Amino acid sequence: MAYVITEACIDAADKACREECPVDCIYEGDRMLYIHPDECVDCGKCVTACPNGAISSEYKLAAEDERFRDIAVEFFDAFPDASGGAEDLGPVGADHPTVAAWETGAPT
């Protein structure tokens, strides 16, 4: 179980959620932030912190945001160094391919 960051974060990364996360599990890609599915402890603080309403429980995702669950899992599979605390790591500087190729304003 984890919370999942969705499309509303793309190119809008506010990072307020990172201040709230008690376990420092919100990692910075290039165009958006990603919650580590194995490190998230389900406290939900990021949901209310996000000014863009971009974060949901993985079990309460809107249908069009369902894909972001897999995006998060695949992002952390692709960047295994992104673990053990986001602050120490700093920005990963890259995104999941789907996010990298995302055309803002034209989601499919």
Next chain:
Amino acid sequence: MTLIDEPVAPARELTVLGACPQDCPDTCAMVVTVRDGVAVEVAGSKAQPYTNGGLCVKVDNYLDRVYHPDRILHPMRRVGPKGSGEFERISWDEAVDEVARRFTAIAADHGPEAIMPVSYLGTQGILNGLNVGDPFFNRLGATVAERTYCDAGSCTAYAMTIGDTAGVDPEAMVNSKFILIWAANIMSTNLHLWPYIAEAKKRGAKVVVVDPVRTKTARAASQHIPIRPGTDGALAMAMMHVIINEGLTDDEYVAAHTIGYDELVERVQQYTPEWASQETGIPVETILTLAREYATAQPSVIRIGVAVERHAGGGQTVRALSCLPALVGAWRNPGGGILQLPLWAFPVNWPAFMHPELLTPGTQVVNQYLLGQALTGQLDLRTPLKALMVYNSNPLVVAPDQARMVEGLSRDDLFTVVSEQFMTDTARYADILLPATTQLEQEDIMFSWGHLYVTYNNPSIAPLGEAVPNTELFRRLARAMGFDDDPIFTRTDEQMIAEAFDWSSPAMEGITVDSLKEQGFSRLNLPPSDEYAPHRDGNFRTPSGKTEFVSSAAAGGNFVVPLFRQGSNDHQPGQPVDPLPHYIPPRENAAADPELADRYPLNLISPKSHAFINSSFANIEIHQRVQKPATLLINPADAEARGITTGSVVRAFNDRGSVELLAKVDASTMAGVTVCHVGHWRSDALGLSTLSQLNPTTFADLGNAPTFSDTLIDVEPVAAQEG
């Protein structure tokens, strides 16, 4: 109701300050948004510094519970066979009359001891929680229920050593230089403490987790020390051995603020690191380093979880752990000491809720772990039980001995009343079922056993259906029983709230009911966390005022803190207690019982779930999706030896019973140790049984604590068995 702000139309929207009621140390301050009388959001309060805007996976989804279609909303009477869950709706008057008539008749025929309350902490508000039924049952003369689910052994041991003190302010742990988390998965069961630990770690503290399982907490720590279940006391005693023999003690502190040091020095000599290594499975070098770092990195703090008591020597384990801080002078500074239950800082007016003066002297006491035996004629009772009243609890899941409990609850001559929000496994066996409110529908005032804030729960919505708070339930029953000649039984909630604390206590200075209603919470009037070091100069709440390595309270024999037994001090366990800390090995392991371990070679531990609180929330869909079906974690080596793969169905069994579970092969648990989180309902289980089939009813050494973690089993694939 407190209206914090009231926006204009279209919808009439209110924001109400509440408090999480669940059996958890964190007692979060909640903010409930209500639109046109319907709660639409439950969130954490940003204003409360400790819980700081967060809730958790259980209570983020609280509305799923409140408005769940399965809520019990009306009184009901059983019409089908016991356990069938077949009921008909009746009125409150009919229900209350029937309960009063049956209780009266049973008391006349068999004596009032034939009636027993069964309850714990489904809600932990001062009004509706632990003691809500105590005055009623004390006046009735019913059997006293001993409720030792949580920290009862730990409390006895802790009080014997340092007294009923809050000890450490968790907010002060940012100052700690060495944090030893022992038998606690903070990330799942004490989440709001983690930011303080993380901050301390950021400031350079070392964080060490002692746990048989590599939990999320263990993974986030600086070091994880896996330990064989039930051998924690060996590690604690060996730490004292190293600290004393290597001269790492704070001699000035020990001389001024402890008693029995010389005896302790002699006692610990037998507990060498080499011996402890054999017992615990921890390398000698790791034990040495742990002891040295714990002693020298001051202030050091030990955070113990409730799980630390759940084996044969659980009490003595906490005795040893409670001795350690004085030995190294950890109490000198804020953030040093041992964090057990800061509940002791709250001047709760317990007598006004238990009313122990109403007890009939000598009334029989039955521990709820023995309920299955008590109901099936296997306990030597002066008065056999003919009626139960269950509230705030689902004993079929949370107590051991499930098979006997089912047999007992099925007795046709047993009259069972259950007050519940849902049709739990236990509720299905009710003769009369009564609808209970959730926290949004009731008023309450809360202590905490994890921080130093009083929290107020303003009701935010009207009760659903005909549900009533527990306070109202017992007012109705008391009136029907004719107890309303005593004003204790006619107190309104408002009157009870006025009695909840000793408001004249220094800890409550500046705090009033009105200020709490308005702000939702208030920190006790204690020194700021950066200055909170209550035992810098001793002042322990023991008879000597010192940390008692040699405990004077041991002379009275083993006891359960009366808070856990309706205020009664009768029929205490009383067996002799060695006044010095010592090691008691688990009953069920290879060293203590090789024959048993030969047949059942795997330890089973059953920690609290991430998405459930005990059995609460285990029927709610989103919580089920998070928690997943009941799953047994098994180490790859043990799995391979048995041909078990992830996702397969396995049978976990011992002489007490058998449970079918899904297997998950997982190296996060030690070889030889299996793990299954507690709380899944029997009705959802693969084979109509849950873990409590497998757990022993035997008590730990102190305070009649349970021994859930002192359980040996074996596991086999179900298909192999059938094939």
